[in-house]
Amino acid sequence: MSNTDRRTPANSVDRDAFRDMARKFAEREIKPRWQQADREAKFPREFYVAAAKAGLIGLHIPESLGGADLGVTEEAISIEEQAKANPNLAIVALIQGVAGSLLAEHGHALHHAMVRENIAGERLLALAVTEPEAGSDVQNLKTTARRDGDDWVLDGIKSFITLGGDCDTMAVLARTDPAKGRHGMHFFAVDRNTPGLETSQIKTYANRPVPTYRVMLNEVRVPESRRLTAGFGAIMEGFNRERVMVAARWLGHMQTALAWAMDYAKVRQQFGKPIGANQSIAFKLAQGHVDVEASRHLTYHAAARWDSGAPVKDIILDVSSAKLFVTQAVYRVTQDALHIGGGWGITEELPAMRMALDALVAPVTVGSYEIQLRVIAKQLGLPCD
Ligand SMILES: Cc1cc2nc3c(=O)[nH]c(=O)nc-3n(C[C@H](O)[C@H](O)[C@H](O)COP(=O)(O)OP(=O)(O)OC[C@H]3O[C@@H](n4cnc5c(N)ncnc54)[C@H](O)[C@@H]3O)c2cc1C
Numbered sequence: 055m056s057n058t059d060r061r062t063p064a065n066s067v068d069r070d071a072f073r074d075m076a077r078k079f080a081e082r083e084i085k086p087r088w089q090q091a092d093r094e095a096k097f098p099r100e101f102y103v104a105a106a107k108a109g110l111i112g113l114h115i116p117e118s119l120g121g122a123d124l125g126v127t128e129e130a131i132s133i134e135e136q137a138k139a140n141p142n143l144a145i146v147a148l149i150q151g152v153a154g155s156l157l158a159e160h161g162h163a164l165h166h167a168m169v170r171e172n173i174a175g176e177r178l179l180a181l182a183v184t185e186p187e188a189g190s191d192v193q194n195l196k197t198t199a200r201r202d203g204d205d206w207v208l209d210g211i212k213s214f215i216t217l218g219g220d221c222d223t224m225a226v227l228a229r230t231d232p233a234k235g236r237h238g239m240h241f242f243a244v245d246r247n248t249p250g251l252e253t254s255q256i257k258t259y260a261n262r263p264v265p266t267y268r269v270m271l272n273e274v275r276v277p278e279s280r281r282l283t284a285g286f287g288a289i290m291e292g293f294n295r296e297r298v299m300v301a302a303r304w305l306g307h308m309q310t311a312l313a314w315a316m317d318y319a320k321v322r323q324q325f326g327k328p329i330g331a332n333q334s335i336a337f338k339l340a341q342g343h344v345d346v347e348a349s350r351h352l353t354y355h356a357a358a359r360w361d362s363g364a365p366v367k368d369i370i371l372d373v374s375s376a377k378l379f380v381t382q383a384v385y386r387v388t389q390d391a392l393h394i395g396g397g398w399g400i401t402e403e404l405p406a407m408r409m410a411l412d413a414l415v416a417p418v419t420v421g422s423y424e425i426q427l428r429v430i431a432k433q434l435g436l437p438c439d
Contacts, residue, residue, distance in 0.1 A: 062363040063114065063125035072128055076135035079108045080144075088140035091263030092408070095255070097220045098263070099178065102146055106175025110136075111150050115158050119166055120173040125361035126295060130302035130353060137306025141412050142263040144306065148299045149216055152292045153179035153225045156241055160284035165243055168223060180221035182212040182244075182269055183289060189214075190425050192227075193236045193286065197271060199228035206230070206242060206281060208250075208274040218267030219253035221246055225282070226271070227289060239285030242276055250274040260415045291366050296420050297377040298360060301353040304384035304416050308349060311384075311409045312342040315391035318404075322396075329394070338390040345383035352376040371433040378426035381416040388413040 083104045091098050105111050113129045115121025122128075129151060136144035154172050157165040157179075171177035188195040197210025208228050218224060223245050231238030244251060251274050253267040282288075316339055319330030329335050356376040359369040388410040392399045395406035417423045431438035 060363050060366065061116075063128075063361055064117070064123040067124060067128060069128070069131060073131050073135055075108075076110065076132045077138070079105070079110065080136045080139035083108070084136060084139035084143050088143055088263050091143070092140075093262075095257070095262040095265055097217060097265060098143075099220065101143055102150075102178050103175040105147055106173060110147050111175065112154050112169065112173035113147070114151060115154055115169060115173060119158055120170040121154075121158075125357070126298055127354065127357040127361055130298055130357045133299050133302040134306040134353075137303045138310050140263065141303055141307040142261050144303050145216065145264055148296065148303065149181055150179050151299065152296050153181045155292055155295070156181075156225050156282060156284065156288060157243060160241070160282040160288055161243070162279075164279050165282065168243060177223055178217060178221045180215055180217040180224040182215045182218065182224045182226040184212060184214045186211055186213045190422060192289070195227060195229065195239070197226070197228040198232070199230045199240065199242060199281075201230075202275070205275050205277055208242065208244065208271045208276065210271050212269040212271070214256065214266045215253075215269050216261075216264055216266050218269045219246075219255055219265065224269070226269075227285060230281075230285075236286040241282040241285060241288070242280050243282065244271075244274060244276055244280065248274050248276065258415075260412045293420050294366055294370060294373050295360065297373050297426075298353065298356045300416075300420050301349070301356065301376040301380040304380045304413070305346070305349045305353050307409065307413060308342075308380075308384045308387045309346055311388045311391045311406075311413075312339070312346060314405060314409070315339060315342065315387075315394045318391075319394055322394075335394060338394065342387045342390060345387055349376075349380040349383050352379050370429060374421075374426045374429040374433070377421065378423060378430065381423065381426075384413045384416050 087098055110132050112121035113124045117123045133144050133148055154169050158169045168177055172179050185195050199206045199208050223243050225241045226244050227239055227241050229238055230240045250272045252270045256266050256268055319335050320328050322329045353376050356372040359372045392406045392410040395404050398404050399406040
C-alpha cells in the first residue's frame with residue numbers, strides 16, 4: 055500500500071456506547087487480573103482470548119478477514135479505556151493490530167488465515183523488529199534471511215520483543231538483499247515453535263504483565279510462503295499508526311494517575327487541612343488536568359487525521375506531536391502523583407510508584423522523545439539529522 059491510497063474505515067459505531075463497552079471490558083477482564091500478572095511478570099493468555107471474544111482484536115482489519123473495519127479513533131478509544139485499568143495489558147490489542155495489519159495488507163491466503171485466527175483469539179502475534187544494535191536506528195538491523203531453494207534461512211537476534219515468548223507467530227523483519235539497504239528487507243511470519251528459534255525473557259521493572267523477550271534465530275528455516283511482500287516502509291507506516299495508539303495508552307494511564315492523586319490530596323491531612331489545600335500541591339493537579347485535556351485533543355486529532363485517509367506523509371507531524379506530548383505529560387502527571395503520595399507513595403500500599411514506574415517506558419517505545427523531535431523538526435523543514 056503506498057502513501058496515497060490508504061483505505062478509510064468502512065464502518066462506524068456509536069462512539070459513546072463503544073467507549074462504555076471498552077470500559078466495562080477493562081473493569082471485568084483487566085482489573086481483577088493485572089496485579090498478579092505484574093507480580094509474576096507472566097502474560098495471562100486468557101486475557102487475549104477474552105479481548106478477542108469481546109471483539110477488541112483486529113478492530114481496523116477488513117470484515118472479509120474477520121475484523122470490524124473500524125477506524126484508528128475506535129482503536130484509540132479501546133486502548134485508552136483499557137489503559138485506565140492497566141497500561142500494560144492495554145497494549146495486547148495494540149501489538150495484535152500492528153502485526154495483524156502487516157499480515158492483512160502485505161500477505162496472501164496463508165497470512166490471511168492467520169489474521170482470522172488472531173481475531174478469533176487462537177493465534178497470538180508479536181512484532182520482531184528491534185535488535186541489540188538496532189533500536190532507534192531500524193535501518194541498521196543485522197538479521198538476515200538467505201534464500202535456499204524454496205525456503206528462507208533466518209539468522210540474527212531480536213530484542214525487546216513484547217510477547218515474543220508467549221506468541222504463536224511473530225512478524226520478523228530481516229534483510230533479504232543486503233545490497234539494497236532498507237529496500238532489501240522483508241517480514242516473515244515465523245511460528246514460535248519453529249526449530250532454531252529460541253526466546254528468553256528480559257526482566258524489566260515496568261511493563262511486567264506483558265513481558266519482553268530476546269529472540270534468537272539460529273538457522274531458522276521457513277518456506278517462501280511465509281514471506282510478506284513488505285518490509286521497512288510498511289513498518290514505518292505501521293509505527294505511525296502505533297504512535298497514535300501509544301498516545302491513547304498513556305492518555306488513559308495519565309487519567310488514572312491524576313484521579314488517584316486528586317483523591318489523595320483531598321483526604322490526606324497535614325497541618326490540620328488536606329494537603330491539596332496548599333497551592334504547591336493544587337497547582338500540580340491543575341497542571342495535570344491541562345495535560346490530560348491537551349493530550350486528549352492531540353491524540354484524537356491525530357486519530358481523526360489518520361481516519362481521513364490523508365497520505366501518511368501529511369499526518370506524520372500530527373502523529374509525532376501527539377506521541378511526544380502525551381509521553382512527556384504522562385511522565386509529569388505520574389511523577390507528581392508519586393510526589394503527592396509522600397513517603398507512602400513509594401510503598402506497595404499505594405499505587406503511585408507502580409504508576410510512575412510503568413510510565414517510565416512511555417518515551418522509549420515506537421520512537422523515543424528524541425526520535426519524535428527529530429521527525430517533527432524534519433517535518434518543519436529544518437535540516438536536522
Ligand atoms: C517495554 C518495551 C517493549 C518493546 N516492545 C517491542 C516490540 O514488541 N517489538 C520491537 O521490535 N521492539 C520493541 N521494543 C523496542 C523499542 O522500540 C526500542 O527500545 C526503541 O526503539 C529504542 O531502542 P533502544 O532501546 O535500543 O534505544 P537506543 O536506540 O539505543 O537509544 C538510546 C537513547 O539514545 C537516544 N537516541 C538514539 N538515536 C538518537 C538520535 N539520532 N538523536 C538523539 N538521540 C538519539 C534515544 O532517544 C534514547 O534516549 C520495546 C521496548 C521496550 C522497552
